[in-house]
Amino acid sequence: MAEDTNRSLYYEFVKGLWEENPIFRMLLGMCPTLAVTNSAVNGLAMGLATTFVLTCSSVMVSLVRKIVPSQVRLATFIVIIATFVTIADYFLKAFFPPISKQLGPYVPLIVVNCVILGRAEAFSSKNPISLSVADASGIGIGFTLALVSLGIVREILGNGSIFNISIFGEWFEPWIVMLLPAGAFITLGIMIGIINAFTIKKTGKGVCFGCSIGYKLQEKLVTAESMYLTPEELEAAKAKPEKKEKKKKEG
Amino acid sequence: MNKTVIRMLLVLTSVGVISGGALSGVYKAAFPRIERHRLEELKRAIFVVLPDAKNYKTLEKNELKVYQGIDETGNPVGIAFEAKGNGFQGKISMMVGIDNQFEKLTGMLVLDQIETPGLGAKIAKDKFQSQFKGLSISPEITYVKNKKPEKPNEIQAITAATISSKAVVKILNRQIKEITETFKLN
Secondary structure, X not given: OOOHHHOOXXXXXXXXXXXXXXXXXXXXXXXXXXHHOOOHHHHHHHHHHHHHHHHHHHHHHHHHOOOOOHHHHHHHHHHHHHHHHHHHHHHHHHHOHHHHHHHHHHOHHHHHOXXXXXXXXXHHOOOOHHHHHHHHHHHHHHHHHHHHHHHHHHHHHHHOEEOOEEOOOOOOOOOHHHHOHHHHHXXXXXXXXXXXXXXXXXXXXXXXXXXXOOEEXXXXXXXXXXXXXXXXXXXXXXXXXXXXXXXXXXX | OHHHHHHHHHHHHHHHHHHHHHHHHHHHHHHHHHHHHHHHHHHHHHHHHOOOOOEEEEEEEOXXXXXXXXXXXXXXXXXXXXXXXXXXXXXXXEEEEEOOOOOEEEEEEEEEOOOOOOOHHHHHOHHHXXXXXXXXXXXXXXXXXXXXXXXXXXXXXXXXXXXXXXXXXXXXXXXXHHHHHHHOOO
């Protein structure tokens, strides 16, 4: 993590939108992402509910961070998160019953959304309230944007509409698979791929650890490993599999 | 050591008490609204399946609950009840209306279903639901595939969603029988 001097409210907020986007970058909270993004409205409602819970629980966690003994911190965080989730659930049920019905069990399941516990543990339990709010709302809005964009793509292809407004005529045959779980995996995979390709092109940094896909920079193949490991470590990593192969041949 | 234990107890207890208190407050505030939405939805569903009803009253017998529809002059126009059962992917629940003679359905409305979108989920579309209006229930409801229904107790199953259509028919037949046996005598 960067030094205190480099950190500002603005940075903590903006990083959640793109650089550390919980869905496209950190791949956290996949369960609601895959389950409720079959329409843009559902994605938006889920994203906003999660943002509310994330921001409120971050404030509370940051507030109590100095009095909670580390042995019971997870239990405390979960109680705080569950409280706000229940409030969000009642709110949706009371004011937006159709959306609440559509989201079904996925609203109570925000309790176990790892984005929220992840931010509580990694950020707000170590930082003052102002930074925690900036971080949580940035991550929350990033989460919402990702869910809405997935929802829009799936709704257009699967139902021929955006935010329940039909955009194609009668001739459009909906791709039903896009509304089913398979459509969620396909859309998410393609979008992460596009975003990775875009990032590599723009910044020259790949994020795909473990795979050998890379790009050429000044006649040298650059992969994820080669950017994060020193040349010696890279050599060692390359050498190991070769040795094993040799042994197998001898045997 | 002892100090930490006491602190743990204190922190967890107070967090529990505070969030419990906050939740009971929120629940008290939200409950009337939630309940009102539920009742409105129930009323709407009853009036859809019993088009002649202007009001309703709840009847209960042998742990079965039905809603008797009443017109302007106070005469019963039929009864509505909730039918639930297993569909293709999960539970289907429907509001069903029967006339006074227990001979015909006056309507059917799917309240809840999680069938395949675009296929089985068509059971909640008007095209399928309207087939049940005026449908004869003696001896029981049956379905036909890929052709127009000919008998008064037949409906046409949805193409590529026979299992969902069949499930609806099966749930209706079972529950209609139960309701008829319990309530026809009075």
